[in-house]
Amino acid sequence: RKEVEQDPGPFNVPEGATVAFNCTYSNSASQSFFWYRQDCRKEPKLLMSVYSSGNEDGRFTAQLNRASQYISLLIRDSKLSDSATYLCVVTNTGTASKLTFGTGTRLQVTL
């Protein structure tokens, strides 16, 4: 089983739709959680950190469920420019400097 698992998609949604991605992690001692965004043939860029209490940044909401070991990303009012691959990233105890990336979930927003 992979340490971090994501549905690869693609998720094809119309503009204005709300879409949610989940990511599960296997190590219950995982400490830090992030969502990164990667455009085609570009480098990943931090979208947002995920805090225990959940956090929001504009149209984006991230949540953490430690009991079930998953994090989620909700995108409201999807824009064409949201089309990208969204990477779930987890940092584990004892390897605090090493981040484990999921394979990513591809989102395609259409007209």
Next chain:
Amino acid sequence: EADIYQTPRYLVIGTGKKITLECSQTMGHDKMYWYQQDPGMELHLIHYSYGVNSTEKGDLSSESTVSRIRTEHFPLTLESARPSHTSQYLCASSSKGGANVLTFGAGSRLTVL
């Protein structure tokens, strides 16, 4: 405006050649990383460094080597390139402390013929 620079961006080279991929960052970050990513696949950590004269192998075995003689510089070297080394190589850095937020370079896309 990039704070972490990778060169070359694209390299096509023949089998058996020695190559060095350069990575420099101007943020004063202590931690630096090299990831390998094939198209449509996840990133795999191949090397990392906590600071000058510190280098560690990552989760994915790699025939490449790295060095960290200066804080800002973390080059990756392949002594004898092979077609199996064809991939995208992404350099990243992060600051000391608990945030572990990575800043990535634009990547070096290597093709070995």
